[in-house]
Amino acid sequence: MFSYLKRHRLVSFVVLALIGANVYGSGGKEAAKPPAAGGLYTVPILYNGALATVKKSGETVIGKVIKEKFGIEFEFISMTSDAQERMNMMLAAGDYPEILRIEGLDIISKYIKAGAALPLDDFVANSRYFKDRFKEQIPLWKLTGNGKLYNWDWLEPQQFEVGLDINDVGVRTDVLEQQGWPNLLSEDDYVAFLKKGLADNPVTNGQKTIGMVVPFAESWGMSLTNVMIEKGGDYIDTGDNLSTCWNQAEGRFEDVFLNRYTQENIRFFNRLYREGLLDKECFTDFGTQVSEKLNSGRALSVFYTLWLAGGANSELIKSGNPGMQYINMPIRTNAQAKENTKRQIRVEITRPFDSYIITKNAKDPKRLFELLDWASSEEGQVLLQSGVEGIHYTVKDGKRVPTEAFVTGMASDPEYAEKNGFNIFSFLGAAKTFAADGQAYNLLLDANFRDKITLTERQMEAYKKLGWKNSLEYWLKTGVSAPVGLIARVVIDQDNELSMLNQKVTQFRYQAAATLITAASEAEYKKLLAGILEDYKKLNAQRVIDEYNRVYNELKAGLKN
Numbered sequence: 001m002f003s004y005l006k007r008h009r010l011v012s013f014v015v016l017a018l019i020g021a022n023v024y025g026s027g028g029k030e031a032a033k034p035p036a037a038g039g040l041y042t043v044p045i046l047y048n049g050a051l052a053t054v055k056k057s058g059e060t061v062i063g064k065v066i067k068e069k070f071g072i073e074f075e076f077i078s079m080t081s082d083a084q085e086r087m088n089m090m091l092a093a094g095d096y097p098e099i100l101r102i103e104g105l106d107i108i109s110k111y112i113k114a115g116a117a118l119p120l121d122d123f124v125a126n127s128r129y130f131k132d133r134f135k136e137q138i139p140l141w142k143l144t145g146n147g148k149l150y151n152w153d154w155l156e157p158q159q160f161e162v163g164l165d166i167n168d169v170g171v172r173t174d175v176l177e178q179q180g181w182p183n184l185l186s187e188d189d190y191v192a193f194l195k196k197g198l199a200d201n202p203v204t205n206g207q208k209t210i211g212m213v214v215p216f217a218e219s220w221g222m223s224l225t226n227v228m229i230e231k232g233g234d235y236i237d238t239g240d241n242l243s244t245c246w247n248q249a250e251g252r253f254e255d256v257f258l259n260r261y262t263q264e265n266i267r268f269f270n271r272l273y274r275e276g277l278l279d280k281e282c283f284t285d286f287g288t289q290v291s292e293k294l295n296s297g298r299a300l301s302v303f304y305t306l307w308l309a310g311g312a313n314s315e316l317i318k319s320g321n322p323g324m325q326y327i328n329m330p331i332r333t334n335a336q337a338k339e340n341t342k343r344q345i346r347v348e349i350t351r352p353f354d355s356y357i358i359t360k361n362a363k364d365p366k367r368l369f370e371l372l373d374w375a376s377s378e379e380g381q382v383l384l385q386s387g388v389e390g391i392h393y394t395v396k397d398g399k400r401v402p403t404e405a406f407v408t409g410m411a412s413d414p415e416y417a418e419k420n421g422f423n424i425f426s427f428l429g430a431a432k433t434f435a436a437d438g439q440a441y442n443l444l445l446d447a448n449f450r451d452k453i454t455l456t457e458r459q460m461e462a463y464k465k466l467g468w469k470n471s472l473e474y475w476l477k478t479g480v481s482a483p484v485g486l487i488a489r490v491v492i493d494q495d496n497e498l499s500m501l502n503q504k505v506t507q508f509r510y511q512a513a514a515t516l517i518t519a520a521s522e523a524e525y526k527k528l529l530a531g532i533l534e535d536y537k538k539l540n541a542q543r544v545i546d547e548y549n550r551v552y553n554e555l556k557a558g559l560k561n
Contacts, residue, residue: 050078062421098362133376160481163445170326186337211277222510228265233341253548257509264333349485375428385441
């Protein structure tokens, strides 16, 4: 859900051009010759953010195995710019790496049309593992390339039971304990909890306590005003943060702003605002500011952006406040809680916002695909996600069991995963499915080990006090799989005038949500809403919704053929 949320920053065109010319070789120059057979092949990889210690993959435990087996080593180049802007600038300059991460179907299409992306069909036809691993995805991926395959996605394929990724509300555990470990769920539950929490804890570590924090200032921040659509029983988010949502029950796109759960979502934030429970700085706070408030424990809760609380728990332990750590708890609107229907939990069949291509600048695309093909095998996936037998896991009665060193390292050393090579090879794929032994490839996602490895003692204690068997029990019991395949491929062509209207509608609803959230009273809220809905009608947003459904039906028909 909200697949574009966890994204990036900004760099100058000059810097990009210099890096492209020095590292990748300009697209306008003669292509570099392939390395000699069996020789070391070093491949630059753009990495969003920065790795703490690793510069080349061969420095890691997993990377050494790949280097010895294939003679390929990846050199990580740190980039902290806005990802989509960077992709566009690199394409314009003709300077891009051999393997490139792409965000969005529109960018993939641009690289294909420019001849910058290499077709993979011949490689796939002769592959041993790739074509079987991605047999469900390949027909969908080909839709972008007019019948040819150019890209593959990270974290595919997926199964509902493996690695359930849910973001609801991060809640401070000491306040849960103060109030007798209540199982929060509805709007009313959270309002009552936060009001009492602020009354009992007006100050935290010398600073004024905040009820709920939200990073609305992020480019995707205001899309959190419709996040409640996924908490009910009919809808899922389409992942593009624009003007539609997907009705899973009816099989069609609908207007996300007019959706009743979106309206309930906005009204909930207004209620928090009027009660003094919503952070007054939420409209100017980015993720960095929210993280700071979580790191100090000032915030009693954080809405949706649970990934910002991971580092906070470590900071709270370091500062001598382990009891304040945050855990993920469910939330639903009052109506959803009363309806009590199974929530639709997104299972992604494709992830166009997290794709990779081999570009025309590749020195030896055949050699790269051979590695990618092997990475799609059972052996490859176990290595990439579970590590090396004897170091990261042992095998007992046919099952992988994480070693104590792995468990301790993952729990206590922030650099352990990186040094060992976990999570740095996303361009080689990572199946969120069960392996041949019936366990998740990634033992961090396996139900038998997940909490032991990923949660602190305080977090595990909290879930136990709440009466949960594990940290995912609520969602596994109350959710159903909602496969998202074809709908993730639906976009409006940028040359279509409706694309501009789509953006206009989206900006309107974001501004409208901010206005409604800050209404001073219920009467003012109703008055503002009436005027906003009248203005919204004038945009004729239904034209955009109709276009989404037209494109969807067209793609669906093409897929059948």
